Amino acid sequence: MHYKKLLNRIYYFKKCVRKSSRQCLFHNVLIQSESKGCIINGKRIAEEIQNELKCSITEWLTKHPRKPSLVAVLVGEDPASVKYVEKKMEAAQSVGIDSRTENLPNTITESQLIGKINELNNDPAVDGILVQLPVPKHISERNICNAVDPLKDVDGFHFSNAGKLCLNMNAFVPCTVLAVIELIKRTGVETFGKHVVVCGRSKNIGLPLSILLHSDARNELPGLEATVTLCHRNTPPEQLEMFTKMADIVISATGVVHLIKGHMIKEGACVIDVGINRIQTPEGKVKLVGDVDFDSVVKVAKHVTPVPGGVGPVTVAMLMKNTYLAAINHFR
């Protein structure tokens, strides 16, 4: 009898230690807000991932003849695209990946662009290729994504990578999808059997994300074992609200400013904002905002990602991870 009590005590003690160390573990990636909710620090998580990668790459370099390498293809001079590509180049530099940008004119034809991509496909010194989207209107985005060698497709946009993802086979997963999963995991939010609502059905984010969220964890590509509801532009607003109110996790990737408001969220839920929208402030300045009305959501949610400083920086970090994986694969 005493023995059993003692065992129970030990079990309880172990449980407490586990719980408190888990809290410590995740504490550094969260910022306490003035409301109840915590703000997930995407910048911090991105730094964490990049530091881990830097260590792995340094170790990998002792056994391999060159650094992993990434080429970004940038068509035209859209200021947002230029800025994002710059961020990717900076990140590459900081983790020890060789990188360069191929700047091409807006007037380039589809077949000329595919020709350039083929050159990079055939260059053994290039591990990862990324064609910054959007491409000019006269070029088919699908044809361009399909032109990249699937083994160098660090964006995961080639049809064979998209198809493999659906079948739980090892494949390149789009960086933003990986970023959302990493943010959830590193915040310590449980997904097994939980209800996740994804807003947005894009082929590059909403769709692949909802597939990994519901998939089996015991596969080549591990899934998160959640119950998933995928909402999109044809979901009536009152239905959307009904679904999000039931959700343990809400992820929005729609490009609709302030689509997700506090009254639509269940107390204690986790809200991930994938939106990046540029709006004019009343003072005439340009401001970056997400799909989530942050001020009202942070009052009810337990965790919420900000924009900027949430999913964006982690997306860049995951691109570095995919490039490293491409290099490992190249030398295997």
Ligand SMILES: Nc1nc(=O)c2c([nH]1)NC[C@@H]1CN(c3ccc(C(=O)N[C@@H](CCC(=O)O)C(=O)O)cc3)C=[N+]21
């Ligand atoms: N082939 C391709 N692959 C992509 O992965 C891809 C793409 N095309 N086209 C555009 C979108 C968008 N995207 C972002 C990456 C980083 C931030 C990012 O770092 N954002 C910062 C702030 C940026 C700012 O201040 O403008 C933040 O949210 O804190 C945002 C958005 C990758 N995309």
